[in-house]
Amino acid sequence: MDEELKLTEYDSSGGNEDRVLWEVGLPAPDDLTPLTLQLIPAELASAFRISPESSKTMNDVNRASLNTFSSLQRWHSQDMASMNNSNLKLFCEERTREETVTEKDETDLAREGSDPRKLRRVESGGTEEADSSLCNENYADDSSAKTLKRPRLVWTPQLHKRFIEVVAHLGIKNAVPKTIMQLMNVEGLTRENVASHLQKYRLYTKRMQSNEGPSSSDHLFTSTPVPPSLRESGESGHLRNTNGHMATPTLMPYQPQMVPMPMMGMTNGGHVGIPVGYGVGPPVGFHYQYNMVQQRDWSGNNFGYYHPVASNDK
DNA sequence: TTGCAAATAT
């Protein structure tokens, strides 16, 4: 969190730009490999017929650092709480402008008319791929929330646990996508998300009931045991007590905490965690955030998150 | 609106 504070407080307009951006918890400068150093020695490169890296001067390194800093600043200057698609759109437009200039500088007629996003993927060294992937058509139009393609939801064990709790609460009979979605009270979660997950979950429970055993892809489901109320077909999750009255299992209200975490050291090929802002109360808008924000449930467990996957050519 | 299977996307 110290890093986070330092990063947030960093302001190039006022302070000493040569100041180290963060110090706490990070290796001392002496422990770091200089970026000017070539990682593959010339002899090794020639031995394996690897085309030698273009040597990096301090100027190159400084330029790259400044680019990184300015983009980080841009990210952090956004009000994370009020982050919305318009912000992202502006961000993307800005980036697109920058990239257009770059592409003009490196004029290549053969590329004329091709998709800039594909171009970028080929051209970028990879470190930009993850954030560039945010600026695709999924986010380009915020005029209609319905036409927005949501990032892929990752059903983490915690999110699945919440799902199970709600399904157990409702009982097998009442556990339909819409109701589950409402009771889960997870902002941004759609009926389709739930329907899809429910579909898979039912297949899993079916497999379990037929003593087939879990399949290799049932990792998530096996991590959370199937509640007894879901094993009895057709019975509601509401338990009948000795008086014959219905006793409703308590369903913990959803009170998430936002735990901001700077997205540092993300490399290409890795999935970028773009969590959805889970809210208390009725679902409101769907907020995309640039930085890694882990969702926690009331017991401190991380919840699910959305991630756009950096697309890779197949 | 729901459930399901298959196709598609990431």
Added chain:
DNA sequence: TATATTTGCA
């Protein structure tokens, strides 16, 4: 390759 999403149909 795994798995989430979409699609089409009943």
